[in-house]
Amino acid sequence: MRDPNALALAPSSGQRLSVDDYRQDFRSLRTEIRDKDSWKFERRQHFEEDSASRNAFRQGRWREALALLEERREPLxxxxxxxxENNTAFHRVRVVEEPLSPYLQWELHSLRIQAECGKPVRVIQAEKLTTLEADGRLPEVVVLGGEVLYEVVYSGTGTTLGGIRFSDATLIATWEEFIKELYGGGEDVLSYFDRRVAHLPPPGRTG
Incomplete structure (x- = not known):
């Protein structure tokens, strides 16, 4: 099992970015990546987002929320x-705790559509992280092209506050390898969705 200390992210070792700066920095680097893959580790079970589908879900309009997700297929x-064309892929590892939170049930519908459009997404059970989370949950992390690591920072309620940008090569390589290992041992989100999500009734309103 990987040493949890090797995954520690000290904020003082990175560059703190506001929400706008984080998103701009992320988009700029993402569009430049060629011949290298990127990796995302998503741990929290609830986020606050501002999108048409998310807002419909928040207000209890479940069918509308799902229909709006379907409209994203062509951009995806x-x-x-x-x-x-750029010989790159953005892999995503989604940690799940069961029973699923209302937010996660909605997000898994979104991830299913992303996977159907060709994005590589896999699911792992939170229990696999037990020995690594003795002192608390692992952070939300994105590694872009093996060049930059972002810790995405959230409020207690799941609102994005910005990010911390790390450039240490050893830290980046450690996290990239860790997420790759999880991805390799994960379950394809389409299989997981069919088994654990497709049959669920609409979740309650959130937010």
């Missing part, structure tokens, strides 16, 4: 085509 297919 375009994004996958661009990634193929």
């Amino acid at each position: 297919l375009q994004a996958v085509r661009r990634d193929k």
Whole structure:
């Protein structure tokens, strides 16, 4: 089992970015990546987001929320085509705790559509992280092209506060390898969705 100390992210070792700066920095680097893959580790079970589907879900309009997710297929297919042209892929590992939170049930519908459009997404059970989380949950992390690591920072309620940008090569390589290992041992989100999500009734309103 990996040493949890090797995954520690000291904020003082990185560059703190506001929400706008984080998103701009992320988008700029993401579009430049060629011939390298990126990796995302998503741990929290609830986020606050501002999107048409998320807002419909928040207000209890479940069918509308799902219909709005379906409208994202063409942009997703375009994004996958661009990634193929650049010989890159953005892999995502989604940690799940059961029973699923209302937010996660909604997000898994979104991830299913992303996977159907060609994005690589896998699910792992939170229990696999037990020995690594004795002192608390692991952070939300994105590694772009093996060059930059972002810890995405959230409020207690799941609102994005910004990010911390790390450039230490050893830290980046350690996290990239860790997420790759989880991905390798994970379950394809389409399989997980069919087993554990498709049959669920609409969740209650949130937010």
